Amino acid sequence: MLRSVILAASRSSQVERLVATAPFTRDVVRRFVAGTGTDDALRATRELVADGLTVTLDNLGEDTVTPDQATATRDEYLALLRALDAAGLTPAAEVSVKLSALGQRFDEQLAYDNARAICVAADEAGTTVTLDMEDHTTTDSTLDTLVKLRKDHPSTGAVLQAYLRRTESDCRELAGAGSRVRLCKGAYAEPESVAYQSAREVDKSYVRCLNVLMSGAGYPMLATHDPRLIAIGEDRARWFDRGPGEFEFQMLYGIRPEEQARLAGEGYTVRTYLPYGEDWYGYLMRRLAERPANLVFFGRALASKK
Numbered sequence: 216m217l218r219s220v221i222l223a224a225s226r227s228s229q230v231e232r233l234v235a236t237a238p239f240t241r242d243v244v245r246r247f248v249a250g251t252g253t254d255d256a257l258r259a260t261r262e263l264v265a266d267g268l269t270v271t272l273d274n275l276g277e278d279t280v281t282p283d284q285a286t287a288t289r290d291e292y293l294a295l296l297r298a299l300d301a302a303g304l305t306p307a308a309e310v311s312v313k314l315s316a317l318g319q320r321f322d323e324q325l326a327y328d329n330a331r332a333i334c335v336a337a338d339e340a341g342t343t344v345t346l347d348m349e350d351h352t353t354t355d356s357t358l359d360t361l362v363k364l365r366k367d368h369p370s371t372g373a374v375l376q377a378y379l380r381r382t383e384s385d386c387r388e389l390a391g392a393g394s395r396v397r398l399c400k401g402a403y404a405e406p407e408s409v410a411y412q413s414a415r416e417v418d419k420s421y422v423r424c425l426n427v428l429m430s431g432a433g434y435p436m437l438a439t440h441d442p443r444l445i446a447i448g449e450d451r452a453r454w455f456d457r458g459p460g461e462f463e464f465q466m467l468y469g470i471r472p473e474e475q476a477r478l479a480g481e482g483y484t485v486r487t488y489l490p491y492g493e494d495w496y497g498y499l500m501r502r503l504a505e506r507p508a509n510l511v512f513f514g515r516a517l518a519s520k521k
């Protein structure tokens with residue numbers, strides 16, 4: 216219930232104005248977001264890589280409504296990839312891209328062209344691109360774009376969301392050799408017709424999908440902070456004899472950093488999803504919806520009136 220309210224608020228420009236201008240917001244945002252500019256992103260990437268982690272960078276922004284905004288997002292990514300390359304941070308750092316930020320909602324061809332330009336720049340920089348997955352109305356379009364991009368850029372990563380009923384079947388489709396697939400639970404409010412509603416059903420689906428990916432020929436990227444699912448991931452890695460370079464764990468910046476360090480210390484590849492940029496509102500609200508206990512941070516910051 217609280218989750219749905221927070222996710223509804225994530226689409227409200229009135230609430231956005233309220234949250235964005237509140238004096239305490241800065242501290243809360245800082246916990247989950249590297250900063251607003253490319254320099255902040257590079258600094259945080261350097262620190263994470265020095266700690267033995269790998270990184271995927273997300274230039275925050277989604278649901279652009281004009282071609283100019285979409286082109287500006289593309290250009291941000293091109294500049295970021297050049298900067299990562301110049302700083303010697305590739306291939307430890309790749310990028311995650313939302314097609315809605317590249318124009319998907321009003322011009323799929325434009326979104327594809329922009330994503331392709333980012334894939335070309337990533338190839339030149341010696342790294343990879345992963346296409347984030349958004350709400351279920353975009354799943355087919357995103358997977359179609361993935362198939363097109365993979366023709367010239369086979370390392371382009373997909374994201375599949377275990378809460379969608381279709382995902383086990385999508386995992387089978389995408390478990391082929393060389394296929395990079397991030398498996399996550401899913402972060403949007405979805406109707407019963409397309410998505411499992413209870414945490415238990417989502418977890419069971421996650422395990423079925425994880426089994427398909429880990430027993431397949433691709434490169435699974437297990438994106439979760441859930442201790443039980445991480446333990447199952449470790450178990451399946453042993454069972455299917457996958458070494459550290461043959462799959463990876465992924466977690467979000469600022470969430471369970473000790474667990475990220477523990478897994479990296481065990482020799483696993485661990486990738487931190489590192490968001491940066493001005494447009495942090497939707498991202499922050501999804502993190503709050505996942506764990507309403509995070510509202511306590513808001514509460515504390517509000518109480519201290521910083």
Ligand SMILES: Cc1cc2nc3c(=O)[nH]c(=O)nc-3n(C[C@H](O)[C@H](O)[C@H](O)COP(=O)(O)OP(=O)(O)OC[C@H]3O[C@@H](n4cnc5c(N)ncnc54)[C@H](O)[C@@H]3O)c2cc1C
Binds near residue numbers: 346402403466467505
């Ligand atoms: C690398 C990465 C990429 C992602 N990409 C996408 C994507 O493209 N599309 C998409 O829909 N979703 C994406 N997600 C989000 C994902 O779908 C989930 O919403 C999110 O990861 C929470 O699910 P969980 O598996 O961690 O399990 P949960 O059951 O939500 O959490 C398990 C435990 O993790 C900790 N935890 C989880 N979330 C938080 C939080 N916000 N703050 C503090 N602690 C927390 C808590 O200890 C919690 O008990 C991504 C997640 C990761 C890690």
